[in-house]
Amino acid sequence: MSYSMSLISCTVCGTCCHVRQCTCGQVSYCSKVCQLQDWMSHKQDCPLVMVREMEGRGKGLVATRRIPAGTVIFTEDPLVVVKKETMVLKDEFKKFQKMNKKLREDFLSLFDPVGLELNKEWRIEWNLSGTEEPDL
Numbered sequence: 001m002s003y004s005m006s007l008i009s010c011t012v013c014g015t016c017c018h019v020r021q022c023t024c025g026q027v028s029y030c031s032k033v034c035q036l037q038d039w040m041s042h043k044q045d046c047p048l049v050m051v052r053e054m055e056g057r058g059k060g061l062v063a064t065r066r067i068p069a070g071t072v073i074f075t076e077d078p079l080v081v082v083k084k085e086t087m088v089l090k091d092e093f094k095k096f097q098k099m100n101k102k103l104r105e106d107f108l109s110l111f112d113p114v115g116l117e118l119n120k121e122w123r124i125e126w127n128l129s130g131t132e133e134p135d136l
Helices: 032-043 089-098 101-109 120-125
Strands: 003-006 019-022 049-054 058-063
Antiparallel strands (some): 003 019
């Protein structure tokens, strides 16, 4: 855990001498003893990653502590959910075509086709043999 010097008081004991703030900025400690005493409580609120300005590289996502392999850092809900058994593909495509141009462009910008052209299951499901578009 990295720290920055500060003139605020220790979260645990209240002292104002030699207090260092946690990377997340939510708590401060005067010593390793106070940090360890509060860690189990603070760990739940301390984020695993933070967005930081990285010199010469812009903003980046930086880990605030060691993250064990396999730890889920982000989860998200799907943007669109379509149940296959109730979906009529042509109707959905018609709705898409009726969207204004900007909304269509924004929607399509969310699609990341990297590696998709190599995905055999995707090509079979959409009945693709070359570079043509799916039949709607």
